[in-house]
Amino acid sequence: MSPAASDVPDRAGPGDRAVLVLRLAAPLQSWGAQGAFNVRDTRPEPTKSGVTGLLAAALGLPRGAPLDELLALRMGVRADVPGTLLRDYHAVSDFRGHPLPQAGVSAKGVQKPTAPAKYTHVTSRYYLQDALFVAALEGPPELLNRLVAALRAPHFFLALGRRSCPPTQPLVLGIENGDLESVLRGLPWQASERAKNSYARKLGRRRGLDGPFRPATVPCSVTLEHADGDDVLQDVPLTFDPHDRAFLGRRVRQEWLRVHTGFSDPDAATEIEADQDIHDPFELLGR
Amino acid sequence: MPYLSRIRINPLRAESRRYLESPRAVHGAVTGGLPGSASDERPLWRMDSDDPHRPHLIVLTRSRPDWSHIVERAGWPDAEGQHALVRDYAPLLGLIAPGREFCFRLTANPVQNSPSPVSPTAAQRKRIAAEQDPARRRGFRMAHRTAAEQLRWFLQRTERWGFAVPASRTDPPAAGLSAECAPASDALSRTATRSSPDRTDPTPREVRITARHRRTFAKNGRGPRVVINSVTYEGRLQVTDAEALTHHLLNGIGPAKAYGCGLLTLAPIKGGAPG
Numbered sequence: 001m002s003p004a005a006s007d008v009p010d011r012a013g014p015g016d017r018a019v020l021v022l023r024l025a026a027p028l029q030s031w032g033a034q035g036a037f038n039v040r041d042t043r044p045e046p047t048k049s050g051v052t053g054l055l056a057a058a059l060g061l062p063r064g065a066p067l068d069e070l071l072a073l074r075m076g077v078r079a080d081v082p083g084t085l086l087r088d089y090h091a092v093s094d095f096r097g098h099p100l101p102q103a104g105v106s107a108k109g110v111q112k113p114t115a116p117a118k119y120t121h122v123t124s125r126y127y128l129q130d131a132l133f134v135a136a137l138e139g140p141p142e143l144l145n146r147l148v149a150a151l152r153a154p155h156f157f158l159a160l161g162r163r164s165c166p167p168t169q170p171l172v173l174g175i176e177n178g179d180l181e182s183v184l185r186g187l188p189w190q191a192s193e194r195a196k197n198s199y200a201r202k203l204g205r206r207r208g209l210d211g212p213f214r215p216a217t218v219p220c221s222v223t224l225e226h227a228d229g230d231d232v233l234q235d236v237p238l239t240f241d242p243h244d245r246a247f248l249g250r251r252v253r254q255e256w257l258r259v260h261t262g263f264s265d266p267d268a269a270t271e272i273e274a275d276q277d278i279h280d281p282f283e284l285l286g287r
Numbered sequence: 288m289p290y291l292s293r294i295r296i297n298p299l300r301a302e303s304r305r306y307l308e309s310p311r312a313v314h315g316a317v318t319g320g321l322p323g324s325a326s327d328e329r330p331l332w333r334m335d336s337d338d339p340h341r342p343h344l345i346v347l348t349r350s351r352p353d354w355s356h357i358v359e360r361a362g363w364p365d366a367e368g369q370h371a372l373v374r375d376y377a378p379l380l381g382l383i384a385p386g387r388e389f390c391f392r393l394t395a396n397p398v399q400n401s402p403s404p405v406s407p408t409a410a411q412r413k414r415i416a417a418e419q420d421p422a423r424r425r426g427f428r429m430a431h432r433t434a435a436e437q438l439r440w441f442l443q444r445t446e447r448w449g450f451a452v453p454a455s456r457t458d459p460p461a462a463g464l465s466a467e468c469a470p471a472s473d474a475l476s477r478t479a480t481r482s483s484p485d486r487t488d489p490t491p492r493e494v495r496i497t498a499r500h501r502r503t504f505a506k507n508g509r510g511p512r513v514v515i516n517s518v519t520y521e522g523r524l525q526v527t528d529a530e531a532l533t534h535h536l537l538n539g540i541g542p543a544k545a546y547g548c549g550l551l552t553l554a555p556i557k558g559g560a561p562g
Contacts, residue, residue, distance in 0.1 A: 256557075279337075279392040279521060281291060281345065281552035284382060285374045 060155025083131025310546035449531030494522030
């Protein structure tokens with residue numbers, strides 16, 4: 001039984017914890033958490049099981065290997081570019097040439113074939129396109145050093161949530177000192193130049209300006225593992241054994257950070273209070 | 288057990304226009320949503336129109352209400368989504384502790400009472416003339432009508448209501464800036480002085496007036512018209528006296544509570560660290 005990741009104690013002292021920063025970017029990513037059968041969903045941001053799987057693949061752990069060491073890493077994810085959702089429509093045919101079975105059974109208890117004969121399954125797979133996340137993992141430095149070496153020369157193929165989604169380079173941004181929050185807060189916006197300029201153009205249009213508006217900071221949503229967080233995510237894998245899947249929950253805290261954009265000449269007015277949400281008295285009443 | 292409700296109002300419907308025009312009509316509709324007799328409790332309500340095309344009616348009641356009559360006549364009865372959201376208010380009351388900070392919104396009716404108005408109206412003159420003993424004359428309730436007085440009315444009373452409005456977090460001006468815009472900064476400090484509770488205290492506070500309305504309506508369409516000046520305040524507050532704040536959250540602030548004033552609502556402070 002591996003420990004629930006939320007039980008990981010906070011950093012005991014300055015020298016014994018460090019933070020590994022990964023840049024998870026690709027044309028397509030898919031971070032499934034609840035998908036089953038013919039609908040394979042994706043969460044809006046990387047899951048702990050997805051990132052743990054990536055690290056385990058880099059280390060070359062076999063499917064049934066215990067994951068305690070990796071699950072003890074405390075994870076935080078920042079959505080630099082949230083991306084858009086892509087639904088991939090599949091019609092999967094049965095190669096054996098028999099029609100698919102229907103739900104009803106015959107007198108012998110055998111599933112009857114569909115009539116009229118139906119040969120194809122429809123499956124939907126969901127992806128995030130053009131998204132970019134920064135995943136930070138807090139843990140002991142010697143493990144993080146080992147992980148960096150493994151990620152630079154991975155044993156198995158690396159993928160962002162699904163085998164068809166290889167990551168773009170650079171994947172490893174390095175190892176930082178400090179705690180998870182301050183590292184995610186201090187790291188500048190990782191969006192590509194093209195994404196940054198597109199954001200500035202959209203912002204300028206929304207503000208009724210002639211040209212682009214380049215703010216000094218940009219709001220990014222952050223999900224941090226936290227022992228007394230408000231939300232629970234069921235994405236801590238006990239093992240990756242395909243015949244024995246089981247997941248634990250972990251507590252997370254959702255936040256917004258203002259991250260420096262890195263524009264060389266940011267406009268003086270910042271994009272802070274103009275778009276602030278309206279007053280919602282129901283936010284304090286729980287769910 | 289108190290409940291907070293939010294009801295979507297469709298401004299295109301005839302009944303909604305009545306609600307938006309007359310606080311009296313809303314008062315009737317709100318009390319009509321409570322099964323107990325009307326004398327049992329005094330519900331507090333407020334019309335929030337951040338988006339004028341999608342106003343929301345916020346109501347605080349002691350007993351669990353039913354808003355189907357409002358949804359049917361002034362909402363979108365067949366539309367998707369939540370027509371009326373009713374939530375238990377107790378979790379919020381559990382959060383009230385000294386030192387905690389929240390965002391707030393309040394629509395109130397700032398008034399003052401004076402036995403000797405500077406320029407009395409005809410009705411007031413009549414009453415003054417009719418009074419035998421001027422020392423025993425009851426004061427006239429008069430609305431504060433300038434923004435500065437309305438703001439000071441609010442800030443003078445926050446301590447009694449159980450909270451303090453923190454000083455606003457403005458950075459000092461950059462070096463060399465203050466000398467250049469001396470007249471402007473002078474004007475700024477004048478307004479700040481006016482907006483602070485104490486005339487000698489120039490500290491600006493974390494509160495602003497977001498809406499001011501003068502509403503008039505007649506009772507039953509006849510008789511003298513009721514006139515109400517409602518002011519919407521928004522800002523940040525820090526709890527100083529949990530008991531007093533809980534009392535004022537549940538019982539409202541200031542006069543005209545039946546007419547959409549006095550409901551103080553709290554929201555979390557937005558976490559996005561500015562800058």
